Amino acid sequence: MRGFATLLERLVYTRSRNAKLKLIGDYLKATPDPDRGWALAALTGDLDLPAVKPALIRALVEERVDPVLFWLSRDYVGDTAETVSLIWPRPDHVPDTPLDLSLGAVVERFRSLSRSEAPAVLAAHLDRMDPEERFALLKMATGALRIGVTARLAKTALAQAFDLDLAAVEEVWHGIRPPYPTLFAWAEGQDEQPAASALPVFRPFMLAHALEDQRVDMAEFAAEWKWDGIRVQLVHAGGETRLYSRAGDDITRGFPEIAEAFRTPGVLDGELMVRGEAQGAEEHGGAAASFNALQQRLNRKAVTAKMLADYPAFVRLYDILFDGTDDLRELPWEARRKRLEAFAAQLGPEHFDVSSLIEAEDFTTLEAIRAGARDASIEGVMLKRRDSAYVAGRRVGLWYKWKRDPLTADCVVMYAQRGNGRRSSYYSDFTFGCWTEDGDLLPVGKAYSGITDEELKWLDRWVRNHTVQRFGPVREVDKSLVFEVAFDSIHASGRHKSGVAMRFPRIARIRTDKPAAEADRLETLRRMTT
Template identity: 65%
Template sequence: MRAFAELIDRLIYTRSRNSKLALIADYLRQTPDPDRGWALAALTGELDLKTVKSSQIKAMADERFDPLLFRMSRDYVGDTAETVALMWQEPVGGVPAEDDLSVSTVIDLLADTSRAKAPQLLAGLMDRLDANGRYALLKLASGGMRVGVSARLAKTAVAQAFELNVDDVEEVWHALSPPYAELFAWGEGKTARPDPEGTPYFRPFMLAHPLEETRVDLADYAAEWKWDGIRVQIVGTHGSVRLYSRGGDDITASFPDIAEAFAADGVVDGELLVRGDVQGGEAASFNALQQRLGRKTVTAKMRKDFPAFVRLYDILIEGDQDVRALPWTERRARLEAFVPALDQGRFDISQLIPAESYDQLATIREGARDAAIEGVMLKRKDSPYIAGRKTGLWYKWKRDPLNADCVMMYAQRGSGKRSSVYSDYTFGCWTEDDELLPVGKAYSGFTDEELKMLDRFVRQNTVNRFGPVREVEKTMVLEVAFDSIHDSKRHKSGLAMRFPRISRIRTDKPADEADRIATLKRMVT
């Protein structure tokens, strides 16, 4: 555990991407199997020990610590695993220095236990580790390392460690499972590349650049709507189906309704959306989709209340023919022929926008206020389907954000590295009776300097405390940008913003000149 704990610790303190890559690559080269494979699984979020959840860690903490001291400590530190690791009373005589547990020993022990016995087993392991080791153990056991390393970055480190192509690593990835012995054997040149054929493996997505200052000629580019869901890739091979998110994560378990309905061989690219009743079966806003995200299991009620469907953009593999090298127009024609054979309730095709000119397209884009539209995509008609972001082929042209001047009402400390800073703000607008009602919450959009200023404002203008929440003097006007705003029954103001962020701090503006709820209602889509 010592080398793994050190890796985790150094990743936490290292900011630069290249240094992180170098740290992980060094670890993977120097650590034997199967430890390195388990560590890699932990970093890519694919280690799922069913026996240890945060409730087992909490149970262990309750056994050992005074509840009030634990709660105060947890509030200060902002992370349960770290709090437990730091508070842990080391056994008399200290931690045995020679006795280093291997990562795989820990995994084997935890995998073999039951949920009921896990807290006791974990406690025994804690007694054999120092503070850093305990932290690494708890993070490993409960999943979610939070060391600023995405699955993609970890895979890039694998590529770097063994001089492989990262897209090749990505392609074989889902055909392998922890602790990835075949992957390292291939990396070290002992065996050939594992062959993913016959398994529903992931192909890297083609991505778009923001349009910004560029103007494109619609003779060369096709325009289609950019839908506000999540990009997915559906892979069907010999009756098995997988759904992958943009980062290559397997999200099949969250969307069984889609996987079951995809009865075809091929690989398609599309936007996962949820159907909304109010719009006559059209795509609902992102709010509705959020109900379905990040779930490992889905109840029948969830499936019924928030039925998912996929709006298809592109086709990568048709049957067993790889069509990625063909121009977009050709792939589009094949996609149009492919879609009708699919379940019409679950799959449709993203319509092209019939714009003659760039200016006409701009007008159409301006007028679009459909809740599920995020903007416009522009795709070069002769573009092949290429992994990653290649200049000049695809552009995304997002809708301009909406704005409102709101008044800060409450603030809360952030989590993680912001655990000592008031960085989460609830803000409101005025009713007809000159009452402030909350309309949203934001925790981004400001610079570090502005954050310092806002934090100071909160501390100096607190009028009330409700647990971790501080109510502040209603004097700070924040200009909030958001992608769209919707009716909501959950909030007293009846409104919910999509992706609100602080765009400016309006210290120049008196609070009573902030916007009214009625103004926001007129922006509802």
């Protein structure tokens, strides 16, 4: 446990990506099984300790520390696990000698706990641990590491440490369960690469570079719409169907109708969306609602019959990786497109269709077509080299994404809250609003991205000097500062008091030059809705 705690502490204070890769790689090479496997599961989000929840941790610490002191400390620190690890009092009857448990022993103990057993066992462990080990245990138990390490970074560290191909690691990943004994046996040359052909495992997506200022030859590239849903991979193998998100998360349970409808062996790449009547959707390839409608289906533990009826999901297909057991990834895009169209003809049109191509004789024509696409379900244009194989990750010159230009609005800052991780000491999360016709200010969005470190420090000072009220960790500020907010699209929403919801809002500029009274009216935003 001590080694894992030291690893997390070093990762928290390490900014360099290469340094993080080395830290993780060195740990995996030096640590025996199963500890390194459980550590890797924690870093990639594959570790589940269901008996320990954040509410339990808060209840335990409030029994031992004055609740007001705890919440003031939590507000200052910005992270529950770090606050608890530092503020937790060691009882007088507990010996100073810390526990000397392996990570594997701790994980196995907590995996076997019932909800009723968890409070006593967790408290006993926290009593005997030092602050670094408490931090590691609490982060691991809640699954919210927030240490600047993504699942892909951890897999990259494994691949680099053992000289493995990252795409091969990702391909077998979902067929192996923590603590990954066969994965490490392969990594150390003790066994063959685990087989994935007969399992419904995730294959890494092919990704696109942003099209900056360059122009491409339309004789060499095909164009299709970039749809505004979530990228998914459909896999049917070994009699099972899986639906994976771009991050490789299994989201099959959330979309049972899609899984039920996909029973043809193969692997497809597409965009998961909800049927609707978005403006212009039929013109560009079929009725699809805005992302706001899809959000009603995301992250649901249970899907009701009403939800299935009100928000019917479908997949707009982009590419094909496997046709049955035939691996098509080495074929050029044009050949895969023909195979995709033939494969899709076997599927039900209620749940699947193929993304239509954009007919443009040259790049200038495509520019004009893209500029006119403003319906709710389109993010922009994809450009795919006609002879490109389907390769994992981003490869220069093969696929480009060309997002439509963002919309902007001038909004008044209303509330601020501290961030997480390295921003936990700064007010960095801002809620902003626009004026109604009656002169009231209603929230229209929340953003934390788009500002530099220097701007972050300036805004933090501004919030502290302009606070008018506090609501727990949230500060209300005087309504005098304007942000120019950029967003991809805006949609009508019955869940928000303003009646609108922004898609991907970010702070484009701090408008110290603009009086708050001259910020945009809510009616202006409503006219932008699609």
